[in-house]
Amino acid sequence: MSKILIKDSYILTMASSTNEKPVIGDILIEDNVITKIGKFECTEQVEIIDGKNTIALPGLINCHTHAAMTLLRGYADDMELMPWLENKIWPREAKLTEEHIYWGSMLACLEMIKSGTTTFADMYVSMNEVAKAVSDSGIRASLSRGITGGNGRGEDSLKESKEFIEKWRNEERITCMLGPHAPYTCTDDYLEKIIKLGKELNVGIHIHLAETETEFSDIEKRTGKTPVEHMKDLGLFELPVLAAHCVHLTEGDIGILKENNVAVAHNPESNLKLASGIAPVPELLEKGVIVGLGTDGAASNNNLNMFEEMHMAALLHKANSKNPTVIPAYQALEMGTILGAKALGLDQEIGSLEVGKKADIILLDLHKAHLYPSHDIVANIIYSAQGSDVKTSIINGNIVMKDRKILAFDEEKVILEANRVAKELMKD
Amino acid sequence: MSKILIKDSYILTMASSTNEKPVIGDILIEDNVITKIGKFECTEQVEIIDGKNTIALPGLINCHTHAAMTLLRGYADDMELMPWLENKIWPREAKLTEEHIYWGSMLACLEMIKSGTTTFADMYVSMNEVAKAVSDSGIRASLSRGITGGNGRGEDSLKESKEFIEKWRNEERITCMLGPHAPYTCTDDYLEKIIKLGKELNVGIHIHLAETETEFSDIEKRTGKTPVEHMKDLGLFELPVLAAHCVHLTEGDIGILKENNVAVAHNPESNLKLASGIAPVPELLEKGVIVGLGTDGAASNNNLNMFEEMHMAALLHKANSKNPTVIPAYQALEMGTILGAKALGLDQEIGSLEVGKKADIILLDLHKAHLYPSHDIVANIIYSAQGSDVKTSIINGNIVMKDRKILAFDEEKVILEANRVAKELMKD
Known part of the structure; x- marks a missing residue:
């Protein structure tokens, strides 16, 4: 069973319908499921993702x-x-x-x-x-x-x-x-x-x-x-x-x-x-x-x-x-x-960070000039952040992108092939 | 005299009032002024900035x-x-x-x-x-x-x-x-x-x-x-x-x-x-x-x-x-x-890439998933690009940022100090 621990990130679960304040904690992922969130001791063998200076959000x-x-x-x-x-x-x-x-x-x-x-x-x-x-x-x-x-x-x-x-x-x-x-x-x-x-x-x-x-x-x-x-x-x-x-x-x-x-x-x-x-x-x-x-x-x-x-x-x-x-x-x-x-009728599985839900999690890099100061991290995410601030992406428990590098497939090949077929499509 | 050559980038001068198509070329900067734009041989001693896969725009x-x-x-x-x-x-x-x-x-x-x-x-x-x-x-x-x-x-x-x-x-x-x-x-x-x-x-x-x-x-x-x-x-x-x-x-x-x-x-x-x-x-x-x-x-x-x-x-x-x-x-x-x-009444000096104008130039990194294909680079800049796609910035002939690293000052110090005074400002 694969185990991943996101450590010391801010966490915004989006599980609450009232304005939730992000708090610092850890998230444990076992296989494709979130199994623990918050402050806990983890003595298991896990792959650790350093969450410092990031916030974990539902994808x-x-x-x-x-x-x-x-x-x-x-x-x-x-x-x-x-x-x-x-x-x-x-x-x-x-x-x-x-x-x-x-x-x-x-x-x-x-x-x-x-x-x-x-x-x-x-x-x-x-x-x-x-x-x-x-x-x-x-x-x-x-x-x-x-x-x-x-x-x-x-x-x-x-x-x-x-x-x-x-x-x-x-x-x-x-x-x-x-x-x-x-x-x-x-x-x-x-x-x-x-x-x-x-x-x-x-x-x-x-x-x-x-x-x-x-x-x-x-x-x-x-x-x-x-x-x-x-x-x-x-x-x-x-x-x-x-x-x-x-x-x-x-x-x-x-x-x-x-x-x-x-x-x-x-x-x-x-x-x-x-x-x-x-x-x-x-x-x-x-x-x-x-x-x-x-x-x-x-x-x-x-x-x-x-x-x-x-x-x-x-x-x-x-x-x-x-x-x-x-x-x-x-x-x-x-x-x-x-x-x-x-x-999408998928809220039993995704959309918030909750124990038992699928591990679809993004880590946003908060260490950017446009995300300081951090009076209100949620306001910063909506009004100030850019898509490129996403540092790491976990989908269904797999680390698909880490530190902005795609791990799941060859991104250069995708760009090359997509560009090739796009040009082909334009030929008359 | 400092001399910088931006080599092999697309160039969009914004000097034309009609829809200009970006073309590949070079830009020579001497001290704080643009002195050549286009295709030319440069035999002088210059600092070369590789412009491949970028587009040069007025800042x-x-x-x-x-x-x-x-x-x-x-x-x-x-x-x-x-x-x-x-x-x-x-x-x-x-x-x-x-x-x-x-x-x-x-x-x-x-x-x-x-x-x-x-x-x-x-x-x-x-x-x-x-x-x-x-x-x-x-x-x-x-x-x-x-x-x-x-x-x-x-x-x-x-x-x-x-x-x-x-x-x-x-x-x-x-x-x-x-x-x-x-x-x-x-x-x-x-x-x-x-x-x-x-x-x-x-x-x-x-x-x-x-x-x-x-x-x-x-x-x-x-x-x-x-x-x-x-x-x-x-x-x-x-x-x-x-x-x-x-x-x-x-x-x-x-x-x-x-x-x-x-x-x-x-x-x-x-x-x-x-x-x-x-x-x-x-x-x-x-x-x-x-x-x-x-x-x-x-x-x-x-x-x-x-x-x-x-x-x-x-x-x-x-x-x-x-x-x-x-x-x-x-x-x-x-x-x-x-x-x-x-x-701002500054169009004699800045706002377009023209010989004689001040060298305020940004290089946008075109090698991003969201900027492919490149049917229309101008449309991509306006409708698809993010601020973080700016790779290099030259202001008044100085390379202020290169490959997203600030050369002109200590960016970590700025974040640290700004964050410190912002917190101070919030104290009641």
Whole structure:
């Protein structure tokens, strides 16, 4: 049995719903589980990680991304949504091979680990390749094959989704969901098939919902309902649902999300960059809706750095609601950790540092000019820290990165191969 | 004469007003000046900096901060503005000694250099200490003693401002301005005295302007004018003016700023965090107003990382104006470099990489997972990079940081001393 002892770090467990103050202590990890936290004598044979000048946090949880889109980072920016999709993103995506998806996902996993993410929720194509990248990189993920369809289209991808889930759902570090892309890319019939399959397989749903004004008004025109009302009436919310974006919501919609335990993946940077708008996050949190954070794909962000999303969530909604007290630092950190775990239905296993939970732990290096003085370490994490302050990352009890060096795989090879396939993808 | 050759880096000069593409080349620095850029043979005795896998950019220019407020980083957050100021910030500021200001400013200089800033515009008290920190750290700055007054108050600080300017204005790397705090903390009489002194000393003005709704409505109530109109009518704009914030502007105000060559220091993160609002930056730029970027003090940000401000400026205004094409990446980088130099009246010397300009150059390490692939290096700098990607910083021809190690001063000592005085400041 492998045993690791993190010694003398600050510890912020995120297990408390009230403002927790970090205290110095030790964490014992046996195999993939946290077995002790606090002050204790350890006489066992353990691998010691010196935690001095660091703080141990639950690994960050990226609740919505499309990992392989790292290959399109910086390929097209500062454009209107439809020309961006139609002339730039979709034509390149149509050319993606399995090899592209694998290396693009590996690059994403590398970037996420380097900036403190230990779990991500992904929706894309060729998901076997994404699952292989998750397996090879040591990260944890909730994976869904993104599907669109109706009027005869989409039967293949439904079948593929089912096969994917059956193949990977019992793998270490992997959980699966069904991934209907959005209310406007799936017909009602098709969504009903997905709901039926979800119940049969006993899995949740990962969907884009209420992202743009256009989606809102198109669905309203077609059905007389908001996108959220329409999804409820179709029965989607009978399953556990992770709804990405939720920018355009009525007050009634917020009530529906709460009543049906729908979790929201808030993607502030992507919503700003694509000019989708600003989601009513303080109102969602006020009503008790679970809100996690996501980066969205690198093409609309353009990175997978969860420190930026926590930072942005804490800043943006203050000005937007003209109230500097909304989303205080501790709550932003909850959104990046335990609320993210709840959004993915994984809070029994991850999202906080507690005895019995999986050992997904990051150590943040506090010895940086921008993290002094340390009047309030939590405020420093949210308002001052950078992703590069993450020093060490342990996922499922394995030391995936130590002192910023990746131990789980060859990072230079990942950069080289991802760069190679990205160039290939750009050839006309 | 010292000679430095940066070899084989990408170079982005920011000398062009149209989208410039980075090209690989060399830069020769002789003493404190750039003497050659491009492809050339260099047979001279030079110190070579290997630029491979980096991009050379003009050093970033932080157009508005209060450096010593690093000591209050994380001391009070997520609060309403007036209780924050009255119960937290002002009581601690009242206890600041010269020693506090010096070490707080040194910590700020350290943090700024580490995140790519080579020039900052500061407004605070005990400015001799700030000037010493500028001198000791190797950074460049435009300094102003922040003053408030009227009804008999403020004569001392006027005198102090004058003495400060006369003492420091001819020092290497230092320029000076007068620093009336704001229209609501200086009476009209007092502002008129400041204008007179500014003309006598031939210096510009650094002022907070139109930051909050309260300021806007209070000035309107008192004078029947907007803050911008009121400042114009008092004659303030007869001097070169750097106006921080400018969140609350009418269309007429924007015209006045343009006609009078008033430069704006946009502080997006501070404006969000304090819930001041969102400045109409696309409209200002559209009208041709010079807009630079600033972090504001660390108490309301909470860091001095200009990569975050460029990133935020490029993201925020897209959603706010419902237009994803506003403030494209290249323009955000202009705001962080050449427009900042123009805002400080220093564009003859700094802000772009051109032969004859001062050698204020940063090298960004492009060999990072989050900066691959490199379809568009400028987009990667604005949307994906972190402050910690800055590898090397040259200011006024001196290598202040190389491979992230500070050469110009003892960074461990700065952290130690700043932390010590910050703790002292918190004692009741």
